[in-house]
Amino acid sequence: MRFYEYESKALFRRHGMPLGDGRVVGSAAEARDAAKAIGGPVVVKSQVLSGGRMKAGAVLFADTPDEAAAHYETVLPIVVNGETARSVLVEAKSPVAHEYFVSVTWDGRRKLPVLLFSDMGGIDIEEVAETHPEHLSRTHFSTILPVTERVAKEAISAVGVSGGDLNRLVPIVHRLMQIFLETDLTLAEINPLAKLEDGRFIVLDGHVDLEAEARGDHEALLAELGIGEDETRQARPPTEFELAGARVNAADHRGVAGNVVEFDGNLGLIIGAGGGSLTLFDAVRKHGGKPANYCEIGGNPSVSKVQNLTKLILAKPGVSRIAVMMNVVSNTRVDIVARGVIKGCLESGKDPGEVISIFRIPGSWEDEGFKILAKYGVDYCDRSVSMYEAAGRAVAKLHG
DSSP: OBOOHHHHHHHHHHTTOOBOOEEEESSHHHHHHHHHHHOSOEEEEEEOSSSOHHHHTOEEEESSHHHHHHHHHHHTTOOBTTBOOSEEEEEEOOOEEEEEEEEEEEETTTTEEEEEEESOOSSOHHHHHHHOGGGEEEEEOOSSSOOOHHHHHHHHHTTTOOHHHHHHHHHHHHHHHHHHHHTTEEEEEEEEEEEETTSOEEEOOEEEEEOGGGGGGGHHHHHHHTOOTTOOOSSSOOOHHHHHHHHHHHTOOSSEEEEEEEOSOSEEEEEESTTHHHHHHHHHHHTTOOBSEEEEEESOOOHHHHHHHHHHHHTSTTOOEEEEEESOBSSSOHHHHHHHHHHHHHHTTOOHHHHEEEEEOOBTTHHHHHHHHHHTTOOBOOTTSOHHHHHHHHHHHHHO
8 A cells, every 4th residue: 555755755754864844735825825834945746656756747846835836737737658647745945965765565585675776766676686786785684573773774785985974864765664664665766855955854755555464553653644544545546446345344344355456358357265365366377368357355254345336347348357366265265256246137137157267265155056047147267267267267258
């Protein structure tokens, strides 16, 4: 779940990170007032969840309050990677002497957080890694042992930073590592982290991604930042379809039938079982299918919850069939999912035998579930058919 820049900085400010004076504004008049209050040159920044704002012309510099107001009108309608601005941030323009990059994220292979640091900030870190690898350090650290400043010092000094700059950078980078762990983040990034002409260091831009499953542990923080309970953010604001999926999931505490992400394909997916949902999504694409959505079910959702998710997906424009697939399950009753899916089809005016390409959920109460599916002519299979093969069958039905 991605934060806007102003939300990321609000989180950083809570932890004492060095930040410049800035205000979120919702009109040209507010932008003018913000620039007056800040005093001096300012930066006017479009607030979107995707990157590429500078290249799109959605970050402009203003020397006067009137210029800031004019820039507000300019940047607000600019579309950045298909996304329009939610608001605009007006910040003091800082006299920069040097820019650094620092990020903490997860290394899936090592199953550890990794600290990335570079003395070449302000540009894409991928470019630095490719053209100047000696200017980028990668330092893994433990989630069990206490996070000490030693790790930060090793990462910073690995790219040749020393002396006073090293000593000033260490507590900032160390604090970012602590924020990453304490807030259950999947990404905490500062780019650039700037050294000013007077020797001070300041966060000029920040990006934060929160682990979606950790939302319940940080309700107070999200409320303080003004992030609504129904906001499911990726690298963009949620669509109406995704918000509706969140409401389906929140309406009933039993199990999970949500975490919906919208795509533009024609095969609706009702999938789950931990990493099985990602595996199935990829398998559909591997077979040449075009998913209309990603979602997750599990934990024994109620009939009504599965039913409402099914109705939502079937109502999505362009969806011609659905595939219901999971890994072998022990904590989810196959018959309950079968009842919910069939009821959702019937209430949508669809013939379950025609609209369900495949039902592949083996596990608890599967015999009862398969009897229900057979009654309605639904093509189903047991665990002898792999998830990959089941995905292939579902895609084949679209072209058959």
